[in-house]
Amino acid sequence: MKTTLLFPTPYWHDQECGVDREKLLEFVNYVKSEDPQGRRATNDGGWQSWDFIDSVMVDNPLRQLRDKILERAYRACDEWGFQDYTLKILNLWINVNKRGNSNLLHTHAGSILSGVYYLKVPECCCGNLTFYQPFHENCLKESWGCDANFNRYQDMNETEHDVYPEEDSMLLFPAWLSHSVSASSTDDERISLSFNITAFSNQYNEIYPGR
Secondary structure (H helix, E strand, O other), rough: OOOOOOOOOOOOEOOOOOOOOHHHHHHHHHHHOOOOOOOOEEEEEEEEEEOOOOHHHHHOOOOOHHHHHHHHHHHHHHHHOOOOOOEEEEEEEEEEEOOOEEEEEEEOOOOOEEEEEEEEOOOOOOEEEEEEHHHHHHHHHHHOOHHHHOOHHHHHOOOEEEEEOOOOOOOEOOOOOHHHHOOOOOOOEEEEOOOOOOOOEHHHHHHHHOO
């Protein structure tokens, strides 16, 4: 009997992006020194920068990373079946987590793709990224039983999927996919840069004069 997976949810993982991490780390440390308070968003502790928009990234040390993000985003969206379109990075921000710091469950409303680049990753236990199955699907499918009734080692029964960070790696995923970052158990800094991307149809150029 043939099994067909309907409406699969993809994510894309590049384990080696080739970013000049030393130069980028110097920039991150400068930004943090200029604004030690940062902002509070989904982060539970830790430090998060304010947003960098695309026009700013073109003229600062984020340029190389910005270009690599777009290169991979176009490849992902081509694979996703997009046609005759243009992508734009809406915003990018820096995250620094240490012991006890985490990021709460959230999505990225108003975007098509979201992603994260891992700049600095401690050797162990610094907090993994967890994606969650849509809760309504889980409740409907499993309403008849309990956790012991399902083989969690089978992909179709995953309710959570963990991704462990690696230096110089990048993840792209649908912006509406629920996710969180678990608490770090190390005193060393875990530094990542997160971003949101939107898409424009080239069929409607007159509608987007300022894109």
